[in-house]
Amino acid sequence: xxxxxxxxxxxxxxxxxxxxxxxxxxxxxxxxxxxxxxxxxxxxxxxxxxxxxxxxxxxxxxxxxxxxxxxxxxxxxxxxxxxxxxxxxxxxxxxxxxxxxxxxxxxxxxxxxxxxxxxxxxxxxxxxxxxxxxxxxxxxxxxxxxxxxxxxxxxxxxxxxxxxxxxxxxxxxxxxxxxxxxxxxxxxxxxxxxxxxxxxxxxxxxxxxxxxxxxxxxxxxxxxxxxxxxxxxxxxxxxxxxxxxxxxxxxxxxxxxxxxxxxxxxxxxxxxxxxxxxxxxxxxxxxxxxxxxxxxxxxxxxxxxxxxxxxxxxxxxxxxxxxxxxxxxxxxxxxxxxxxxxxxxxxxxxxxxxxxxxxxxxxxxxxxxxxxxxxxxxxxxxxxxxxxxxxxxxxxxxxxxxxxxxxxxxxxxxxxxxxxxxxxxxxxxxxxxxxxxxxxxxxxxxxxxxxxxxxxxxxxxxxxxxxxxxxxxxxxxxxxxxxxxxxxxxxxxxxxxxxxxxxxxxxxxxxxxxxxxxxxxxxxxxxxxxxxxxxxxxxxxxxxxxxxxxxxxxxxxxxxxxxxxxxxxxxxxxxxxxxxxxxxxxxxxxxxxxxxxxxxxxxxxxxxxxxxxxxxxxxxxxxxxxxxxxxxxxxxxxxxxxxxxxxxxxxxxxxxxxxxxxxxxxxxxxxxxxxxxxxxxxxxxxxxxxxxxxxxxxxxxxxxxxxxxxxxxxxxxxxxxxxxxxxxxxxxxxxxxxxxxxxxxxxxxxxxxxxxxxxxxxxxxxxxxxxxxxxxxxxxxxxxxxxxxxxxxxxxxxxxxxxxxx
Ligand code: GAL
Numbered sequence: 001x002x003x004x005x006x007x008x009x010x011x012x013x014x015x016x017x018x019x020x021x022x023x024x025x026x027x028x029x030x031x032x033x034x035x036x037x038x039x040x041x042x043x044x045x046x047x048x049x050x051x052x053x054x055x056x057x058x059x060x061x062x063x064x065x066x067x068x069x070x071x072x073x074x075x076x077x078x079x080x081x082x083x084x085x086x087x088x089x090x091x092x093x094x095x096x097x098x099x100x101x102x103x104x105x106x107x108x109x110x111x112x113x114x115x116x117x118x119x120x121x122x123x124x125x126x127x128x129x130x131x132x133x134x135x136x137x138x139x140x141x142x143x144x145x146x147x148x149x150x151x152x153x154x155x156x157x158x159x160x161x162x163x164x165x166x167x168x169x170x171x172x173x174x175x176x177x178x179x180x181x182x183x184x185x186x187x188x189x190x191x192x193x194x195x196x197x198x199x200x201x202x203x204x205x206x207x208x209x210x211x212x213x214x215x216x217x218x219x220x221x222x223x224x225x226x227x228x229x230x231x232x233x234x235x236x237x238x239x240x241x242x243x244x245x246x247x248x249x250x251x252x253x254x255x256x257x258x259x260x261x262x263x264x265x266x267x268x269x270x271x272x273x274x275x276x277x278x279x280x281x282x283x284x285x286x287x288x289x290x291x292x293x294x295x296x297x298x299x300x301x302x303x304x305x306x307x308x309x310x311x312x313x314x315x316x317x318x319x320x321x322x323x324x325x326x327x328x329x330x331x332x333x334x335x336x337x338x339x340x341x342x343x344x345x346x347x348x349x350x351x352x353x354x355x356x357x358x359x360x361x362x363x364x365x366x367x368x369x370x371x372x373x374x375x376x377x378x379x380x381x382x383x384x385x386x387x388x389x390x391x392x393x394x395x396x397x398x399x400x401x402x403x404x405x406x407x408x409x410x411x412x413x414x415x416x417x418x419x420x421x422x423x424x425x426x427x428x429x430x431x432x433x434x435x436x437x438x439x440x441x442x443x444x445x446x447x448x449x450x451x452x453x454x455x456x457x458x459x460x461x462x463x464x465x466x467x468x469x470x471x472x473x474x475x476x477x478x479x480x481x482x483x484x485x486x487x488x489x490x491x492x493x494x495x496x497x498x499x500x501x502x503x504x505x506x507x508x509x510x511x512x513x514x515x516x517x518x519x520x521x522x523x524x525x526x527x528x529x530x531x532x533x534x535x536x537x538x539x540x541x542x543x544x545x546x547x548x549x550x551x552x553x554x555x556x557x558x559x560x561x562x563x564x565x566x567x568x569x570x571x572x573x574x575x576x577x578x579x580x581x582x583x584x585x586x587x588x589x590x591x592x593x594x595x596x597x598x599x600x601x602x603x604x605x606x607x608x609x610x611x612x613x614x615x616x617x618x619x620x621x622x623x624x625x626x627x628x629x630x631x632x633x634x635x636x637x638x639x640x641x642x643x644x645x646x647x648x649x650x651x652x653x654x655x656x657x658x659x660x661x662x663x664x665x666x667x668x669x670x671x672x673x674x675x676x677x678x679x680x681x682x683x684x685x686x687x688x689x690x691x692x693x694x695x696x697x698x699x700x701x702x703x704x705x706x707x708x709x710x711x712x713x714x715x716x717x718x719x720x721x722x723x724x725x726x727x728x729x730x731x732x733x734x735x736x737x738x739x740x741x742x743x744x745x746x747x748x749x750x751x752x753x754x755x756x757x758x759x760x761x762x763x764x765x766x767x768x769x770x771x772x773x774x775x776x777x778x779x780x781x782x783x784x785x786x787x788x789x790x791x792x793x794x795x796x797x798x799x800x801x802x803x804x805x806x
Contacts, residue, residue: 021300022198023795027121027189029695029764030106030799032071034061035080037101037169055137056156061103062133064165068105075695076104076189079127079182081172082340082557082732086741088565095180095558095568099172104185107163108797110193115159118194118227121151121166122201124371125187127341129171135164145172145181146368146390147401148408150201154227163800176390177367179333180558180569182341187371191797195298196228197257197291202408206238206287207449208271208307216274216307218249222265222289226257234293236265241286243275248285276321277306277413279361282382284413304379306413312451312472312493318416318546320384326540327384327547328592329362330355330574331498333556334370337577338732338744338759340557344698345373347759352377353687354579355553359592364388364497364549367422369405378414385414386453386497386549392421394438402442410447418443419497421454423476427466428459436469455497457528460485467492472546477501477528479538486544496539496548501529503562503571506582506736507714507753509603509616516563516739518571520583521602521618526561532574532587537643540591550588554579560738569738576736578757579700586620590645598622599661599669604714606675607652619646623661623668631655637662679705679716679754682774684784692791693727695764701784703749703756703774712754718776719750722758725773727766727788732759751776762788 040060043049052059060066081097090098110119121134127145131138135158139151158164172183192201203223210216222236237252251269275283284304291299311319318325335341336351348371355363363383365374368390378385387409391398402420409415420439426432440452451471459465460481467473467489474497475482486494504520511519518524522531529535529551539548555573569577574584586600600620607615619626619640627637628648640646640661650657654675661669683704691697705716724730732744737752749756760770767790774782 021297022192022194025191025193025795025797027106027108027191027797028077029075029796031074031076031078031185032068032105033074033078033080034068034071034103038103056135058133058136058138058167061105062138062167062169063136064107064163066105066167071105076185077187077342077344078184079186079340079342081180081183082338082342083745085743086568091175092564093178093559094175095560096565097180097557097568099181099183101169101171101173102184104168104170105165107165107800108191109163109800110157110159112160114157114193116196116228117154118152118196118198118225119154119157120192120194120201121153122148122190122192123150123185123187124148124189126168126170126185127172127182128174128176131169133167143397144390144401145176145186147404148187149404152227178559179556180335180340182335184342186340186342195291197224197226197232197234197293198299199223199289199291199301200225200262204287204289204301204303205410205447206289206303206305207411207447208274208305209449210307210309216271218269218271218287218305220251220265220267220269220287220289223262224255224257224265224291225262226259229259231256231258232293234291234298236289236291238267238269238287238289240269240271241288243283243285245286248274271307274307277308277382278321279325279382279384282306282380282413284379287411303411304376305411306379308413310416310450312495312546314491314493315544317493317543318495325361327362327495327549328360328588329364329384329386329547329549330360330553331364331366331549331551332553333366335557335577336554336579336732337734337736337757340744343371344696344731344761346696346698347700348374348377350700351554351579352381352383354575356381356383358553358574358581358585358588360553360588362386362547362549363553364419366498366552369409372408375409375412375414379412383414384416385412386417386419387415388419388422389439392424392426392435394435399439399442402439403446406443406446416450417472417495418447418450418452419455419474420452422498423455423457427454427456428462428464430464432466433464433469436466440469451493453495453497461488479530479535482538482542482545486542493546494544495546498551499530499539499548500532500535500550501526501572502531502584504582504584505571505738506576506580507604513563516567521616522583522587532584532591533643533645536591550574555736555738566741567738568741571738577738578734578736578755580702580736580755580757583618583620587645590620590622591643593622597661597663597669599626599659599671601657601659601671601673605654605657605673606713606715608654608675610652611654613652614649615652617648617650617657619648619659621645621659621661621669623663625662627660627662629658629660674711676711676713677707677709679713679718679779680708681706681780682720682776682782684772684774684782686784686786688786690787690789691728691762691770693762693764693766693768693788694791694793695762695766696794698731698759698761699786700757700759701772703751703758703782705751705754705779714754716751716754718779719748720756720774720776722747722749723773723775724760724770726768726770727763728760728770729763730758730772731761733757765793766790
């Protein structure tokens with residue numbers, strides 16, 4: 001009888017909690033933060049000890065009762081390391097930024113109507129190790145800042161007046177990499193409320209394939225979990241929508257997950273003549289998967305997919321949709337000036353846009369999993385991705401991390417390669433080979449449609465090495481060994497997983513080792529690397545190499561090379577940390593952009609005091625010939641070598657340097673560089689026309705020094721102060737100078753070679769306009785206004801009324 005009653009009550013609960021759609025609520029707002037560790041209290045008596053070991057009874061800041069009212073209130077993504085000062089005693093690779101330990105706490109309410117639903121907390125990334133308690137119960141330990149994790153808190157969730165409390169101890173003293181990794185909850189956090197019978201997180205695999213007969217199909221796999229008390233009978237149904245939103249195909253199956261059972265529904269959805277996804281035309285289809293119980297939709301998930309084929313050929317390189325595509329890729333870490341690793345979503349569009357503008361068609365996520373918002377943007381704009389795993393380790397915890405990466409990312413058409421490691425000392429040993437073999441098999445068990453690679457840096461010719469366990473050989477540097485390797489392994493496709501590592505500082509044209517300055521004429525590179533000009537030649541002239549990934553697209557915090565302190569960041573980028581182009585950017589444009597005339601001159605023409613001295617002028621162009629004209633006098637027309645480009649030695653005289661590019665004798669482009677007067681005004685600009693008033697939209701604004709006539713002054717280094725009015729705040733500042741120790745937060749920043757960047761973010765539920773004003777002693781202030789549009793607010797977890805957090 002009692003059982004029957006339970007079943008009946010359970011049925012009522014299920015019936016009353018059926019959700020047409022799951023609720024995915026942002027938890028990003030209203031966290032409390034405590035910098036530094038808090039010692040856990042030691043129980044004083046046997047009784048206290050006994051109690052402290054029980055579920056729900058965690059002590060100290062892990063306990064719901066801990067008084068955190070004086071902790072700082074903030075939103076995530078948050079990186080506490082970038083907020084702090086530089087310290088010469090701190091780790092060089094992490095950019096001399098102390099990291100350490102900190103705590104976060106947040107409370108929230110669940111209504112009584114939520115009883116019976118499945119309640120999951122999701123964390124997209126916390127750097128680096130963390131321990132999570134929910135309502136005083138130890139809920140999770142995470143061992144990588146790059147792997148997302150979820151916690152099903154349904155069993156110990158509290159409803160009604162009682163608050164739920166999440167306490168997180170973050171240990172960022174751990175280093176997973178040799179670059180700046182930031183510290184804290186630096187990616188999004190979510191609370192998901194679902195029907196007890198629901199699709200698991202990342203539980204839809206729907207990646208189209210073209211069958212041997214040329215027909216397209218989507219083999220769908222849907223993982224369903226029933227966290228309810230009753231066995232369920234459901235239908236799993238998927239509809240595919242094309243780019244215009246028209247439903248074009250569907251498929252379904254029936255399933256009966258018992259209480260607390262996980263099942264996988266599988267079916268195929270043929271799709272006839274889909275529009276293909278490509279770099280130029282990234283057509284995306286929407287896949288809507290629903291769970292239907294008694295005719296009612298109880299859960300629904302939308303994923304996107306693209307119809308495209310990929311193939312790596314050992315002789316002819318990479319093919320996308322059967323067309324050869326040379327991979328023009330860049331490697332990147334995930335930080336930005338002023339923000340560290342806490343990157344608002346809008347910044348991905350900004351950064352990827354710059355790389356596209358450079359002509360890049362591929363991105364290698366070094367050396368770890370990116371955010372899902374980043375991959376969505378890559379899908380949207382047609383950027384190919386080499387998705388990389390962080391830890392080279394085939395033991396269970398690390399296999400869990402690797403599987404998490406593949407499960408999360410395997411629907412993205414942009415992802416074309418899984419990389420299991422970067423430059424591992426075991427790469428030329430049996431141990432490394434055995435590990436790759438196992439890791440590759442794990443990847444394939446989840447996705448067999450993309451090849452597995454590993455970025456090797458040595459041991460290419462050892463008797464045993466990991467190249468025997470991969471589908472595509474990843475070659476880091478050692479470009480002089482391509483031919484020998486290919487001759488020995490003519491059947492193994494080869495890609496330059498990393499190359500170049502050239503040194504350049506934006507706007508510097510003289511190397512001064514005393515002052516940690518490096519010229520940007522593309523003449524210097526790490527001893528294991530090459531200049532941009534050398535690297536691309538070696539790749540482009542070999543059809544058997546699928547392409548390459550330049551180290552790096554953007555400069556990044558940490559790993560200062562070749563100089564260390566006071567340098568705090570790298571200078572490998574084609575663009576600096578703010579995304580301002582260096583010479584490398586234009587060189588890559590000249591190598592990579594097809595069907596567009598590229599013409600740029602380095603250096604600037606402000607060499608006051610150096611009259612008569614020889615200045616090297618580099619002409620960067622994909623034209624056949626260039627003519628250089630100084631103050632109306634031709635310095636001659638020269639043939640442009642497509643790799644080496646062309647240069648002149650010019651006796652400096654102020655005025656105007658004009659370059660004219662010719663193809664087949666006809667002028668195709670011209671570019672002038674003029675000597676400027678001193679900086680007299682500041683100009684603020686951006687590439688967007690409006691912002692969304694949602695509390696998350698973010699805009700980098702360019703701050704530039706101009707002279708009286710409006711010419712950009714490439715040598716201005718004044719300090720600038722900023723003020724902001726309207727519904728927004730300044731969240732970061734930068735100028736690309738890796739020798740600067742100015743704070744990246746606040747209201748002040750110097751220009752570096754004429755430029756700085758101020759990054760603003762809108763307030764939630766806002767509209768109107770944001771106005772940023774920049775002042776500097778003696779310069780006419782610059783003003784910039786941008787409209788803020790009212791938009792629907794992202795769904796959020798409210799902060800409890802009883803809390804003093806507003
Ligand atoms: C590579 C390494 C990168 C970076 C680079 C600097 O060997 O894979 O992470 O350290 O060198 O040149």
